[in-house]
Amino acid sequence: MTALTVTESATRKGHPAGARRRSPYPAWFFLPAAIIYGVLFLAPTFASLYFSLTRWTLFNSVFIGLENFVQFFREPFLVQGLVNTVIYAVITSGLKVMLGMLLALLLTSNIIARGYLRSVVFFPVLVSTVGVGITFTVLMHPTQGMINEGLALLGIDGPGWLTDPRLALISVALVDVWKGVGLATVIYIAGLVAIPKDYYEAARIDGATRWQNFWYVTLPLSRPATATVIILSFIGGLRTFDLIWAMTRGGPGFASDTVASVIYKQYQAGFYGLSTAGNVVLFVLIAVLVVPLTMFLNRKQGHE
Template identity: 65%
Template sequence: MSKVFKRIYTYNFLLPAAIVYTVVFIVPTVMSFFFSLTRWTLFDWTFIGLDNFKTFFQEPSLSIGFKNTLIYAAVTCAAKVVGGLLLGVFLTSKIRTKDYLRSVVFFPVLVSTIAVGIAFSMMMHPTTGLFNTALAHLGIEGPDWLGDTKLALLSVAAVDVWKGIGLATVIYIAGILAIPEEYSEALQIDGGSSWHKFWNITVPLSRPATNAVIILSFIGGLRSFDLIWAMTRGGPGFATDVIASIIYKQYQGGFYGLATAGNVILFLFVTAIVYPLSRYLTRNEVDL
């Protein structure tokens, strides 16, 4: 009886977290799967099977949304990995103002995404925006950053990188500081340069940090909506439409069951990409 009592006593500590997880995640997820099979409003619902999924896959801009989502996720993820690593190395070097610079780099993470989107959409205005005004003083005609179908998605992605690179940098700083000093000391004895230290010690031994940045950035890119909607609302045309913005437009139109089915599809889409990617990345992590 004592062993059973100890086991029950131990599980009691997990009970609050289990309740919160069930209420916040499990119940909404199950309800989403159920309501994706219905035509529902706030007051009633009608079971219609897989009709919502069939209709959602017939959405004219869906193929563009999938392509834009993957491009956006890949570009922002790659930029945050490279930029975060370089900033992490710089901000762990022997510079006097590194503590201040760390705060500066991380500050955009704390700013509201909607506020960032509105601010940058004004700065990227083709005639009165700060960017093109500065370029005009240099004798360069600036492009229509958010109105050009070839530039709009990359322009929003650049803002996303500016806002999110601080988190990637902090993760890299933690990973770099966790590397034992013995490796650097051994490299110095062998006459290695700073480049050798970066390529042979920092890059391979900060792989757990790299994996974390890749997973977090890729998930964020696949699910991105608020910044894109604040800056372009999916335009011009469908140039910056992603899966999440297509889903939101369905909600705006009152097609709640159809939009819920879109959310389920997005959930499965993200899971199908991120889960095997996570398994692949963590398979050969270097133990310090």
């Protein structure tokens, strides 16, 4: 059979000359992931949207429309919980960015036991959040805690870290930073190692100082890592619950309540539909704050 005959045969069958038949087999590789995503994310999401419009128990549900949302926004301490959530997210994400960058710069320099120190910095990330919360609750005890006892040896009267309404939220945020800064450091280390050495060599030839190296080379070229740390830390701060509940349970009073802890308290009281509506509100809050932030960071990154 000649090449001309093959071409005519392919054209008659509806296939362009030289085109290979595309096999549908590779598309099946997406099916397991799609099923898992649908079962574990899409189905619960749409179910929660429906149940947020109902008054439900484990055995029945009654459709009540937007009544749960109206009642949720009438919660007396919801506004304080929203403010606390944003403050907590800003504090934790900001400190993780700054400390993560500083630790990454230190741990990518020529220091002794660099590998060991990297392990030490990352270790708190692996520890249970509830365990960390219980441990620091003991350490921050106003009279018997090791932190205030250490301050007393220096002649300093330690505050009530978790009992003072002005300090409770900030104290938990600092513990969150201690636990999560290791992940930010690892992300920054990966970003710094990926920067080509040619830039530093060119800056050295031009007579740049260490500060100029950092400001004009390291900081701009580590922007992808910075964007990743900001987004992950901010999302984690907005949806935080376990550490706050382990350390203060939203107290003293409602001083350290966040949206997540308010939702859990409603669930404990048996208001399942109301707590489901609160979860939808939290989901929308995270989307409204994080999506524009992500677009802004990516846009600034793309222009440089």
